[in-house]
Amino acid sequence: MLIIGIAGGTGSGKTTVVNQIVQELPEGEVTVISQDSYYRDTSHLSYDERVKINFDHPKSIDFELLCEHLDQLRAGETIEQPVYSFVKHNRTSDKVITHPRKVVIVEGILILTHPEIRDLFDVKIYVHADSDERLIRRLKRDIAERGRDLEEVLTRYQTTLKPMHQQFIEPTKEYADIIIPYNRYNTVAIDIVRSIINERLV
């Protein structure tokens, strides 16, 4: 099994990169695990309390469960990946049945901060986009897809996204084997990662 970790700030293009990598790879050979699915279960909190959570701090992620699931996949076992709602700020009651595959891609802002998970990756990738570009993308995406408004995104950016990015996310760039510049759609970099995967699939 080849396990690839894809990190980078919010809005850098991680999900887009993963989708582009997976397109054109043989179906049934690759599975994707999103760190977002592993936000901690906060059902014991009210909505108003959940809104105030710092979702860019490592402690907001249930790394124990993520670790357990990656170990299970490596052992050839099927897992039940939680499903997260950005509108409710909580896990839903749904699960996605996820089977082990030859290639497992794990993506998320904080995945390289956790030493045990970092050690599981055969290839570590960091997607880089400038902070103004990331903020613009995040604004558009969160308003269109995550039920947010301008005020919400900007306040969260100033209070948590920016400081947490500087403190926890940007420093993990040093662990990366490959840094993908993604201010523009970088098809050359995607082709390189695809060929690394294809070599392993032969």
Ligand SMILES: Nc1ncnc2c1ncn2[C@@H]1O[C@H](COP(=O)(O)OP(=O)(O)O)[C@@H](O)[C@H]1O
């Ligand atoms: N290179 C790019 N140029 C312009 N828009 C992009 C680019 N990459 C991603 N986007 C858009 O920016 C938003 C955030 O991208 P996404 O892949 O979700 O980032 P991440 O997963 O890192 O938060 C999405 O709406 C996506 O379509």
Ligand SMILES: Nc1ccn([C@@H]2O[C@H](COP(=O)(O)O)[C@@H](O)[C@H]2O)c(=O)n1
């Ligand atoms: N309830 C939540 C949970 C997380 N976020 C933000 O999501 C970002 C990470 O996801 P990306 O797809 O952008 O990598 C992170 O920056 C959190 O602030 C949220 O807004 N609400």
